[in-house]
Amino acid sequence: MILAVYKIFIREWKRILTLPVHYVVLLVVPVIICTIYALIYNNKFAQDLPVAVWDESHSPLSRQFTFMLEETESIHFTRQVNSYAEIESLMKKGEILAAIHFPPGMDNDIKSRHPTTVTLYANAASLVTSKLIYKDAAQVIITAGSGVILQKFVKKGMPSGQAMSLVLPVNLHSWVLYNPRYDYQAYLVPGLIAVALQMMIIMVAILTLNYERNTGTMEELREQAGGSASVVIMGKSLAHLSVAWVNYLLVTCIMFPIFANGLLATNWPLFVMYTLLAIACIGVGMLVSSIFNDVMLACDIGLFYTSPAFVFSGFTFPRWGMPWFDQYYAQLMPFTPFLDSLFKVYFMKLPLLYCYKEMGHLLIFIVLTFPVAIIVFQRRLNKLAVQHA
Known part of the structure; x- marks a missing residue:
């Protein structure tokens, strides 16, 4: 099984590097978006x-x-x-x-x-x-x-x-913590990049399974995986997770040292939370891709799901001030718990221990989406095997 997963992993990487719908979104667009966001807030402060x-x-x-x-x-x-x-x-x-x-x-x-x-x-x-x-x-x-x-x-x-x-009968001393100079770049850019990466990971993951039919390679995929949906989803997920890690290194080792004077690659808690975010997003995309054969319909669902993530996450307006139904909707997106952990591990420099709730929230996405995606996609592979019998 490990060898089969490895073959699917290599095969998916080849697809990522050769199919424009994959490499443009996963490898080209992140560089452009990170650069644009960093340059927008390059002045950091609202001065003069x-x-x-x-x-x-x-x-x-x-x-x-x-x-x-x-x-x-x-x-x-x-x-x-x-x-x-x-x-x-x-x-x-x-x-x-x-x-x-x-x-x-x-x-x-x-x-x-x-x-x-x-x-x-x-x-x-x-x-x-x-x-x-x-x-x-x-x-x-x-x-x-x-x-x-x-x-x-x-x-x-x-x-x-x-x-x-x-x-002055009463002396008041105020201490502004964690972002004392109201640095736009330090505050806004990490959150904006994270929500953009969530959207890109989910949208490409939505194409991982149903796009095989558009390219006429579904039977080849089934044979290479030995008819196992778990092998397909595991191999493809590992490939897309490795791409997410490449983008993490891009942001933390290149963009932030250049624009924000900070190297974040050594922030282990941030890496763990980002990894959980990426796996959760891949799981959501795989689930949608396994359920809907029509690529356009699946992409429309993905856009509808991911577009309001920034608004509902509480990044610009606290979630407790939103109507109750908006608060519940916010919990249905992986970006929401990741953002809560981002404030803790990035701004407040807290250890991973303080993020157990957010970790549990992201693990729920992972535990629910991958098994359902495997079950649904396995039925599709079984039907394909019967057709070619």
Whole structure:
């Protein structure tokens, strides 16, 4: 049986290297997709976002605030405006993403400890950039405003410690963990590449069995496997798993060192979870391929199944915030448990022990899909043998 599996393995590799529907999707497209995704987010951070300033204070303090805001990573003042209408017009034209308004008499209000309002107008249609601008602006305004009051107390002779306790009675220290600089490339690219690889593995696996009939090689496959569906599926699955490993090495040993300054090939937990993802995807593809003889119908089912994986996985919106039926649908795709494990082993650098639930979830896909695929495909081989008897 081992020799028969090996023959099917070699035979499948030859098909992968000679059939365009195989080698284009498995060996050419991953290189293109990885490069495109990496280049899209090559800047890593959202920096120097265009912001306008509306200064009605015209004071040394407002100019100091403006200078401090300009020194942040996300804010870059590109326009000076004189009205809300002008702010709205520039946002609609896409020339600015936010605007800061310093009200008249701001200096006197702050120094006399009267309430004053510095307004941030942010274009929340761009959700991520507006939050980044708000984070930097809030930090500067609160810190700088408190500093002005602190200086006033100290000049009046109050001890600095007592002055600090009046200005900031509660100290808040925030620590942003695992992606402290909000690196787009480090966060988005691994997930995008993983979901693309899931789609490619499943779509090609869908063609592994029923495409044999289109190429007129089904009888040859049956004879070489000795009429055993388990030999066929095992040999083909090992071939496609080895291709998945090639793509893993491409991503971890070439793409990430070039674009993300990190070598991930030594991340053993990530490799284990990726391997389980690949086997689960191959199992899903084999199951669909064994059930549906029509290649186009099988591919349509595969596209319908894999296309929403990124949306439902919780990568951009938490699954607990989705309707219950969407949460259940998300669990029907191998990418969902893999993504949960990706956060643990890639971002948080946790050992594999923390991924036992995700491993169990992926093993369920494997245990359910391969036996059913073998049973269904064995019936097809038996019918083929009767026809050629």
